[in-house]
Structures are given as C-alpha cells and as structure tokens.
Amino acid sequence: MSERPNPDAPTFEQVSACVHCGLCLEACPTYRELRVEMDSPRGRIYLMKGILEERLAPTEQVMSHLDRCLDCRACETACPSGVPYAAILERTRSVLEPGRERGWIARLFRWFGLRKLLPSRTLQGVLFKILWVQQLLGLAALGRWLGRKGWLPGRLSAAAAQAPRVPFRSFRASVKDSFDEQSGIALFPAKGKRKRRVAFFTGCLADHLLADVNEATVRVLQENGCEVEILRAEACCGALHIHNGARDQARELARTNIAAFNAGGYDAVVSNAAGCSAELRHYDDLLPGDAAAKEFGRKLRDVTEYLEEIGWTPPAGRLPGKVAYDEPCHLLHAQKISAAPKSLLRRLPGIELVPLEDADACCGSAGVYSLTQPELSRQVLARKVEAIRKSGAETVATGNPGCILQIRYGLKAAGLRVKVVHPIELVAKAYEES
Numbered sequence: 001m002s003e004r005p006n007p008d009a010p011t012f013e014q015v016s017a018c019v020h021c022g023l024c025l026e027a028c029p030t031y032r033e034l035r036v037e038m039d040s041p042r043g044r045i046y047l048m049k050g051i052l053e054e055r056l057a058p059t060e061q062v063m064s065h066l067d068r069c070l071d072c073r074a075c076e077t078a079c080p081s082g083v084p085y086a087a088i089l090e091r092t093r094s095v096l097e098p099g100r101e102r103g104w105i106a107r108l109f110r111w112f113g114l115r116k117l118l119p120s121r122t123l124q125g126v127l128f129k130i131l132w133v134q135q136l137l138g139l140a141a142l143g144r145w146l147g148r149k150g151w152l153p154g155r156l157s158a159a160a161a162q163a164p165r166v167p168f169r170s171f172r173a174s175v176k177d178s179f180d181e182q183s184g185i186a187l188f189p190a191k192g193k194r195k196r197r198v199a200f201f202t203g204c205l206a207d208h209l210l211a212d213v214n215e216a217t218v219r220v221l222q223e224n225g226c227e228v229e230i231l232r233a234e235a236c237c238g239a240l241h242i243h244n245g246a247r248d249q250a251r252e253l254a255r256t257n258i259a260a261f262n263a264g265g266y267d268a269v270v271s272n273a274a275g276c277s278a279e280l281r282h283y284d285d286l287l288p289g290d291a292a293a294k295e296f297g298r299k300l301r302d303v304t305e306y307l308e309e310i311g312w313t314p315p316a317g318r319l320p321g322k323v324a325y326d327e328p329c330h331l332l333h334a335q336k337i338s339a340a341p342k343s344l345l346r347r348l349p350g351i352e353l354v355p356l357e358d359a360d361a362c363c364g365s366a367g368v369y370s371l372t373q374p375e376l377s378r379q380v381l382a383r384k385v386e387a388i389r390k391s392g393a394e395t396v397a398t399g400n401p402g403c404i405l406q407i408r409y410g411l412k413a414a415g416l417r418v419k420v421v422h423p424i425e426l427v428a429k430a431y432e433e434s
Helices: 012-016 029-034 041-052 060-067 074-078 085-099 104-117 121-136 139-149 156-161 205-209 211-223 239-243 247-262 274-280 291-299 303-310 339-346 374-391 401-413 423-433
Strands: 185-188 196-201 226-231 268-271 300-302 321-326 351-354 395-398 419-421
Touching (some): 012 041, 029 374, 041 085, 104 121, 104 239, 121 139, 139 156, 196 211, 196 274, 205 211, 211 226, 211 303, 239 247, 239 274, 268 291, 268 303, 274 300, 291 300, 300 303, 303 339, 303 423, 321 339, 321 374, 339 351, 339 423, 374 401, 395 401, 395 423, 401 419, 419 423
Parallel strands (some): 196 226, 268 300, 321 351, 321 395
Antiparallel strands (some): 185 226
C-alpha cells in the first residue's frame, strides 16, 4: 500500500490517521442502530486498511459492512484527529468496484443509472415524463400501496413505496424558451440595480423532482440584486458516481462543469442542493493539481451561504408558524455550513424557529441508500420522524433534495401533517407576501 499503485486508493497516511478513540461511535447512525463495531467508522476503517494492505479479503460479509455506511460524514465532525473518512471510503470503493461480483440486474441498473441516465438530460426528460403519465393514470399510487404491503419483488417494494410526486415538467423545461441559442445561456435579470452576476447550478434529478425549489432560488437571488444565468452545458455533479466508486465517470462530468462555469467569469456559482455542492466544492480532490478545479471550488456557494455573504434584504411578508430546521449532512459535515440557513429563517417575519432534537443526525436518504439498504434506512429515518413529532413543528426546512423527499416520505408514512420544504422556498414565499 505504501507504493499506492492505484491513484484512486487512499494514502497510507489517511487510513492510519484513526487512533480508534471511539468518539465517532455515537455520531454514526448505523452504529447507533446496530451496535456492531464493524458498522462504525473506526470498524470500517479497520476493514478498509486490512483490504488495502491485503490482510483481509473483500468478502461479501466484509463488503456488507462498507455498503451499510451512509457516507454522512458525521464521524468527521466528531473526530478530534481530522480523519478524512469520506475520502477513505469513497476511494476504497473505487479500488474495489472493478472486482465486485454483481447480479446482471444490479449491473444493468448501475450501468443505466451512472452511465446513461445521470449524464443525459434528454433521457431524464423521457423517463420523468413516463413517470408523470403513470402517476396521472394512478399507477404510481398503486405501486406505493403494493410497496407498503411488501408485495413487489426484491427492493422494488422499497422503491415503489417511496416514489415521490413527479411534477409535470422540470424547472429547466419550464424556462427552455429563455435559453439563447448561440450562447446556451438562460438569463434572469436582477430586480432593480444589478449588483452581482451569478451562475445557478440547477442539478439534474432534483431539477425534475423539485422544480419549485429551483424557481424559488432564482426568484430570491433576483430580489437581492443578482443577475442569474443558467447554463445549458451544465452536467451532473457526479456525487452519486463518487459515492458508488465510479470516480472515472465523475471526473468526466467534473471537467465538463469546470470548463462551462469557469468560462463565464461569474462572481459565484450557486447551488441549493447540499449533496451536489459538497462534491462541486471539492472537485480539486477529484482532480488533484488542477488549477481550474480549485478556481471552480472557490466560487461555489450554497444559496443560504451566499445570501448571508452578500448581505441579503429580508422580505417584509409574514409567514406565521412553527418551523424546525434539519441539518443536511453534506451541508453541515462536508461544507461546515450551519449558521447561514438558520439565520435566514430567523429573519423571516412571523416564523417561530423551534428546536429539533438531533437536528444534525442523518435522515437515512444518502443518495440511493434508501433503495439499496431500505430496512436500515427506515430505522434511521424513524428517529428523525420522532424528533420532528416531538418538536411540534408545522414545517420542516432542510437544504438538500434527498433529505426533503426522504423526510416527506417518513412523515406521511407516520401520518404526520408536517410540510417539508427547502429554506429558500420560505424566503421566496415571504417575498411574495411582501
């Protein structure tokens, strides 16, 4: 391992940084549920180090412990030694992926999802239109019912039970006539005097499932003197590829985004999805030594972070009600952003921000984790749902698409009438009420 023949492998220094103090244990959602050492961060680091040093074989049992990790990075926040756990896990997955044995169905879904669906907006558009039609025909509701009963084969029950509502069209589709044919840019002028020029990273799957969040983001940025541009050339951020050991594909997507966004000379590149921005901000880890990747990362901002940075003007409209803020893992642990979204919410007239127990705990979404590990995902989610119930909140605000969809599913399954929104939606609504 000292020779590090595979450039994607974690370094000896990275995997040796853990001193096995155990301070990460109670921060780890899977350890809290299972109480198994090998399902804790330090246990998994022991396994990964053993595999990389060829003292352990990556057997199905060993890999099951690594697969059960949510990659939420809560252990990094708890760690006094600064162990880069996510880098170790994601790099190890990249090393092990070529040799993993998967059934043909799993291989087909992986190939289609990572190599075809995520890189292609055209294919996404076709797929989501099909999903919308089946929703219109009542097939989605039937699928959810069958999924809740467990009457569908394999993991299909979990996928069907959690199927979210699909809007008629994505945000990008709703503004397609705004794109300039020559430049490939859709421009949304600032309200009043232009103070800043920003690019908005819309995301891919989130753009289809949460079009309202993207619309609200553009509206709020415009209200605060930002000229907003959306790029046709924008590619998938690569987060799901990185988490699933497909770093080569993630690098291709990263290079596309870096070239497109760096060419614009923007004051900032703004994202409203914590899962996306956590990877976008750290493209220099994916492309070490690439000055353009570092420059891109320096300009990346979460929308709440950026509004605080530029000194935003709070709206006058009142939004009465109790709101709890849930900390998205990849905003809090991966980007160390916590104060900005809560500051925004506190400055909205009428809102009572109520405390949420374990607000920094994972909800169990973690990309496709709720589909690949449905039972454990539901166990983790149950803690979040109970905390929300105890908070007495009428609305939960959280800044990541996966978290929004996961918590909505959990609350609905529990019979709780609590809205789940992105903080920026509340800000946009307050401007409308002004």
